[in-house]
Amino acid sequence: MPEGRVVLADEPLLEVTAPIPVAQLVETYLLNVVTFQTTIASKAARCVIAARGKDLVDFSFRRTQGVDAAMAVARTTAMVGFVATSNVEAGRRYGIPVAGTMAHSYVEAFPSEKEAFAAFAADHPTRTTFLVDTYDTANGVRTAIEVIRELGLADRLGIRLDSGDLDALSREARRILDEAGLPNVRIFASGGLDEMDVDRLVRAGAPIDAFGIGTKMGTSADAPYLDSVYKLVEFDGRPVLKLSAEKATLPGRKQVFRGPEGDVIGLREEPAPEGAEPLLVPVMREGRRVVPPETLEEARARFRRDLERLPEEARRLTNPRPPTARISERLRALTGEVRQRTLRRVGVL
Template identity: 65%
Template sequence: MSEVTATDLYEVTMTLSYLREDMRAPATFSLFVRDLPPGRGFLVAAGLEPALDYLSRFRVGSSDVEEFAETLRRPVEDLEPLRGLSFDGQVRAVSEGRLVLAGEPLLEVTAPLPQAQLVETYLLSLLCHQTAVASKAARCVLAAAGRPLVDFSLRRTHGPEAGMRAARLCALVGFAGTSNVAAANRYGIPAAGTMAHSYIEAFASEEQAFRAFARAHPGPVTFLVDTFDTGRGVATAARVLRDLGLGPGCGIRLDSGDLGALAHRARAALDEAGLGDVQIIGSGGLDEYGVDRLVREGAPIDVFAVGTKVGTAADAPYLDAAYKLVEYDGRPVMKLSSAKVTAPAPKQVFRGPGLRDVIGLMNEESPEGTEPLLRTVMRGGLRTEPPDTLAAARARFETDVAALPEEARSIEQPVPPLPAVSARLAALTAVVRHRIQARAWEGDGR
């Protein structure tokens, strides 16, 4: 499947019409989230790097034109105006790792109208999915309160590529490792893993399984102890670790049941066996809510492994995002539909201390004590700087999270900050609204 044809049909039909009408003047589209999902006090901007990769290589080829024609059941000649279309526009965006709020543009594209239109669907798909997952993972980091987290999501994500992205996004917000071997290699993330219950079941006893695993993997090992009876599993693991002289760096994993109570009993048993350096890893359906509860209860769990609910952003798996035209050929435009009103013109977000943000016009000067969030990251279809790094994105995330108001950091019922609107943007919005309504009244014969 071509990335070009991975789009909604109406993107193709609109673009073809623009080309036939010679509507090629510059257009600016703004990609933003209307409202934060329930249970979110912020979002983490993510997906920009793959979005820029996509735009850099975007070009409608002959096979794409043929596929469009076949889908529309029209002669190839009718779709010829699309052939060779590539992206040579400008992109201004919020850097990955920055926190964003409702109504704030994550990205703005300015390019000839056909180009800017045809890339809409793919950009929304990239940024929405990755921002949703990164935001869920970030809340896990807050809930863990400094304890390491490991991504175990690959087997439950919506496809292997989604699993690759989830591993990258978890690392972006500070996870310590991933079980995903390919992601570990691609992104330089530490690989982490233990064993499955099937491994234990394949041996005649837990002890045989633990000893065999230790023989195959010299050095620190982690034993899964709850396949049959957790108490006996912990005792067996302690005996094997002590017999083999293993301790520091090793661990046991609890994957089911009352993790808090089991962790307390396991810690006591390990300490009694002289294995105070052996860590306890907790897993099994965890997300920020489960991690937060365990931390607040004082469960002696050293590392949390989270998977299904984080890799799929289970409680908020989509964002109410939009990619809306805000200016065409120098003319500010806006949408007036009920509950879906948009503000006109290219924009900037000015961030003050404590995430006191102001959404203003792109050409406004930054108010005193603020910094602009959107940067020019592509010009003339080319990146303006080398690809970003996970380390840099993580540093930005940590800086923004440190400034986040406490009520927005809360795991239960967070209260997100509300960005203000600049006086100039408010005034322009009123003018454009009046102009549109006046034309509508004229059209109605009023």
């Protein structure tokens, strides 16, 4: 399936046709790449749903399990709708917008908070975000206002809250900024957030314009693994299956059809149901690409379309009810035939 597709449980994501030694050679790599990035895409997509249109930035690089993972997270989050990443190398490699703010250590390195803010603004004159909670949040906001007025930064500024009661602090910060005649200063929040925190803050009406999402998203903390599998379904033209308890597989070369009545898992050669689109498309033949690489923007647009088509109950953050794919009659019949044949061959029948 092309990148950015929303997939349902039990649907095949890709199919490899090759001699068994070659197919086994690529198994571990394919499972590693597809499983991890699908896990992160699912977690990040939930954050996008929770944000309801507010900007999200990937802040996970420091906490992901390895540099390679951090690169994959940055790219995957951009694909599902994050607007930027703090990962500068990912920005260079993938063309993702890079965003970040000052660190608490930066503020602490100056004799005063005001001097830190002024120095930072001098280094970043076109886009400045002040971290205001190093000592006292309300005082930090007022200090930022002093620097804004002295340097004329009103239209190019944001503040960041990284600790405490983000709902209450964002309201206080917004009040102070508005009373100072700075309604366009954006409020950015971070600090151990996940989709449930974002959802709570957005539902409460907290005046937060953007969120930095790090550890819990970059590690998919509450769902840190995906039980994806890579199974033999045909050998030498003969459909095969696995009959293990709770791990049975479907035989044969398959296709996933997506249409008005939902998804159908069928055989590759069977016709698509009326109005349905086949999701598995050829990418390589005889070891060579047959389609050009897609851009990140194309994958992002595909994801956005698929997400919008999901029913509301599937997009709920709590107690979601995702749709399930149906098995086509031809695939169901083939499964029964291969099952009986296999049981006879191994002497069970």
